Amino acid sequence: MRVLVTGCNGQVGFLLKSLLMNKVELLALTRQELDVTNEGSVYKIVSCFKPDVIVNAAAYTAVDKAESEEERAFSINSNGPEYLAKAANKLDASLIHISTDYVFEGNKLGQYLETDPVNPQGVYGKSKLAGENAAIKYCSKHIILRTAWVFGEHGNNFVKTMLRLGNERDALSIVSDQFGGPTYAGDIAKAILEIINKIETGNKIKWGTYHYSGMPHVSWYEFAQNIFAKAKEIGALESTPKLTAISTKEFPTPAKRPENSKLNCKAIEKEFGIMPSNWQTELENIENYK
Numbered sequence: 001m002r003v004l005v006t007g008c009n010g011q012v013g014f015l016l017k018s019l020l021m022n023k024v025e026l027l028a029l030t031r032q033e034l035d036v037t038n039e040g041s042v043y044k045i046v047s048c049f050k051p052d053v054i055v056n057a058a059a060y061t062a063v064d065k066a067e068s069e070e071e072r073a074f075s076i077n078s079n080g081p082e083y084l085a086k087a088a089n090k091l092d093a094s095l096i097h098i099s100t101d102y103v104f105e106g107n108k109l110g111q112y113l114e115t116d117p118v119n120p121q122g123v124y125g126k127s128k129l130a131g132e133n134a135a136i137k138y139c140s141k142h143i144i145l146r147t148a149w150v151f152g153e154h155g156n157n158f159v160k161t162m163l164r165l166g167n168e169r170d171a172l173s174i175v176s177d178q179f180g181g182p183t184y185a186g187d188i189a190k191a192i193l194e195i196i197n198k199i200e201t202g203n204k205i206k207w208g209t210y211h212y213s214g215m216p217h218v219s220w221y222e223f224a225q226n227i228f229a230k231a232k233e234i235g236a237l238e239s240t241p242k243l244t245a246i247s248t249k250e251f252p253t254p255a256k257r258p259e260n261s262k263l264n265c266k267a268i269e270k271e272f273g274i275m276p277s278n279w280q281t282e283l284e285n286i287e288n289y290k
Contacts, residue, residue: 001024001025001052001053001196001199001200002024002025002026002027002049002050002051002052002053003020003024003025003026003027003051003052003053003054003055003196004027004028004029004045004046004049004051004053004054004055005017005020005026005027005028005029005054005055005057006029006034006036006054006055006056006057006058006080006084007029007030007031007036007056007057007058007059008028008029008030008057009030009031010057010058010059010061010154010155011150011151011152011154011155011157011185012057012098012150012152012185012188012189012192013028013055013057013058014152014154014155014185015152015153015154015185015186015188015189016028016055016057016188016189016192016193018189019186019189019190019193020193020196023193024196027045027049027051029045031058034058036056036058036076036079036080036081036083036084037075037076037079037080037083039079039083042080042083042084042087043083043087046084046087046088046090046091046093047087047090047091050091050093051088051091051093052093052094052199052200053093053094053095053096053196053199054084054087054088054093054094054095054096055096055098055192055196056080056081056084056095056096056097056098056135057098058076058080059076059077059098059128060072060073060075060076060077060124060127061124062124063102063122063124063253063255063257064253064254064255065254066122066123066124066127066255067122067123067254067255068254069123070123070127073123073124073127074123074126074127074130076127077124077127077128077130077131078127078130078131078134079134080131081095081097081131081132081134081135082131082134082135082137082138084097084135084139085097085134085135085137085138085139085142086138086139088139088141089138089139089140089141092141093141094139094141094142094143094199094205095135095139095141095142095143096142096143096145096192096195096196097131097132097135097142097143097144097145098145098147098188099128099129099131099132099144099145099146099147099209100124100125100128100146100147100148101146101147101148101149101180101213101258101261101263102120102121102122102124102125102128102258103118103120103125103128103129103132103146104116104118104119104120104125104258104260104261105119105120105121105258106121106178106257106258106259106260106261107258107259107260108260109260110262110264111217111262111263111264112211112260112261112262112263112264113211113264113267114146114208114209114210114211114264114267121255121256121258122255122256123255124255132144132209140207141205141207142207142208143195143205143207143208143209143210144208144209144210145188145191145192145195145210145212145268146209146210146211146212146213146263147183147188147211147212147213147263148180148181148182148183148213148214148261148263149180149181149182149183149213149214149223149261150183150184150185150188151182151183151184151185151279151282151289152184152185152186153185153285153288153289154185155185158182158220158223158224158227159227159283159286159289160289162224162227162228163227163231163236163237163286163289163290165241166228166231166237166240166241167237169241170241170242171241171242171243171244172224172241172242172243172244173243173244173245173246173250173251174220174221174224174243174244174245174246175219175220175221175245175246175247175248175250175251175257176219176220176221176222176245176246176247177219177247177248177259178219178220178248178257178258178259178260178261179217179218179219179259179260179261179262180213180217180218180258180260180261180262180263181213181214181215181216181217181218181261181262181263181276181277181279182213182214182218182223182277182279183212183213183214183277183279184214184277184278184279184282186282187214187277187278187282188212188277191212191268191272191274194272194273194274195272195274198272206271210265210267210268210271210272211263211264211265211267211268212263212265212268212274212276212277213261213263213265213276213277214276214277214278214279215265215276215277215278215279216280217262219245221243221245223279224243225243226280226283227283227286228240228241228243230283230284230286231286234284234286234287236286236287236289236290
């Protein structure tokens with residue numbers, strides 16, 4: 001099995017590279033080694049390596065900055081998947097493309113299903129939806145993996161930010177009216193490995209879009225509470241800051257965040273036997289995030 005991973009220095013890509021090493025014939029490339037916005041480079045590398053599976057972990061993820069860098073966001077999040085999808089399809093290879101909860105408006109009362117209407121509210125979400133559509137249009141053997149609230153030992157994320165601020169401040173205000181499922185990047189990598197394994201067996205795959213995120217669902221405020229409680233318990237922080245719950249209106253940002261990012265993950269469990277990420281278990285390793 002030959003696997004090409006793009007964006008291997010990102011949160012998911014970094015851990016996926018480690019997981020796939022010695023299990024497959026792997027070509028894992030950083031943004032510097034493969035710019036997915038360069039159509040010629042994509043075709044050249046794909047045609048030379050001839051992967052059975054392409055995992056696109058390359059993405060523009062600066063949600064607020066995207067509002068002022070629309071062209072760059074769409075170039076990476078839309079054009080990149082299009083070029084990879086076309087290259088994969090030409091070889092009859094499979095494409096696994098990582099997407100986001102931001103494709104939804106975020107105003108649903110319950111959990112979002114894969115079949116629910118999409119309505120992204122900002123440039124980031126719109127660019128990621130365009131990437132999904134490109135993968136669907138140009139590659140018949142595609143898996144789109146929507147996830148949310150990603151954190152891991154590598155790269156920037158909410159857990160690392162909380163620990164840093166916990167060292168610097170005595171009090172923090174955290175948004176309490178946005179809800180979702182924190183998702184450990186390593187669990188996303190394991191989910192992708194499971195999908196690759198099923199592809200390798202030659203069993204019939206139900207191609208399409210799947211949700212994968214963490215459980216239980218919480219607010220950012222509740223997630224922060226859990227982070228600091230665990231950090232204090234294992235001695236990762238000498239003292240923890242006082243937390244104050246605030247509304248989204250009290251913490252304005254350039255890009256609008258979904259109020260509800262709760263993803264229903266039953267489909268991926270049924271098709272691939274993949275269970276939701278347990279973010280509470282991963283916080284046991286919070287010492288690695290300092």
